Amino acid sequence: GENVGLHLPTLSVQEGDNSIINCAYSNSASDYFIWYKQESGKGPQFIIDIRSNMDKRQGQRVTVLLNKTVKHLSLQIAATQPGDSAVYFCAETGVTGNQFYFGTGTSLTVIP
Amino acid sequence: NAGVMQNPRHLVRRRGQEARLRCSPMKGHSHVYWYRQLPEEGLKFMVYLQKENIIDESGMPKERFSAEFPKEGPSILRIQQVVRGDSAAYFCASSPGTGITEAFFGQGTRLTVV
Numbered sequence: 478g479e480n481v482g483l484h485l486p487t488l489s490v491q492e493g494d495n496s497i498i499n500c501a502y503s504n505s506a507s508d509y510f511i512w513y514k515q516e517s518g519k520g521p522q523f524i525i526d527i528r529s530n531m532d533k534r535q536g537q538r539v540t541v542l543l544n545k546t547v548k549h550l551s552l553q554i555a556a557t558q559p560g561d562s563a564v565y566f567c568a569e570t571g572v573t574g575n576q577f578y579f580g581t582g583t584s585l586t587v588i589p
Numbered sequence: 590n591a592g593v594m595q596n597p598r599h600l601v602r603r604r605g606q607e608a609r610l611r612c613s614p615m616k617g618h619s620h621v622y623w624y625r626q627l628p629e630e631g632l633k634f635m636v637y638l639q640k641e642n643i644i645d646e647s648g649m650p651k652e653r654f655s656a657e658f659p660k661e662g663p664s665i666l667r668i669q670q671v672v673r674g675d676s677a678a679y680f681c682a683s684s685p686g687t688g689i690t691e692a693f694f695g696q697g698t699r700l701t702v703v
Contacts, residue, residue, distance in 0.1 A: 520694035575645045579631035
């Protein structure tokens with residue numbers, strides 16, 4: 478299967494600071510990438526996605542950056558809030574597009 | 590428009606029993622995906638189904654696990670003769686068409702085998 482991994486398993490930030498969560502992927506043919514947020518006891522919730530023909534995509538307080546040269550994906554959260562505390566997963570669709578390959582996850586803790 | 594509904598939310602089974610997990614996709618969605626999540630790990634793909642068809646079951650264990658998505662009713666993930674290692678959260682996602690890029694996840698079923 479595909480190999481999607483995260484650099485850091487945990488991240489703590491002060492409320493109001495910006496957060497950056499990183500992710501590496503192995504399949505250079507992947508066409509679609511997505512970030513999910515998962516709160517304790519809940520299912521993954523869509524945050525933002527990006528296709529391989531883009532380098533950057535912005536949402537509300539979130540930005541995803543894609544560096545295809547080094548096969549690296551990052552999620553930036555501006556002005557991090559306590560409600561942002563969760564586990565964040567990156568995922569890619571691989572070649573077939575039939576499934577997501579998820580990374581292990583990064584646990585983000587926001588310190589008030 | 591209700592989201593993806595999974596039930597039960599929590600399921601406890603003794604070793605050797607059968608577990609049946611149900612997933613009702615979002616209205617208008619005809620594609621269902623099942624994922625398993627072990628504690629402190631990411632989600633692992635199990636199976637992808639359309640109505641009455643299994644499209645990709647490359648992530649399903651060869652024994653004891655089966656899935657169906659009948660013409661009427663929810664998708665069912667069935668685990669026979671459960672073992673302690675089957676304890677996990679099982680998530681279902683649904684999408685309106687081919688490919689998972691527009692998929693939404695349910696809240697999951699947490700299976701505990703005692």
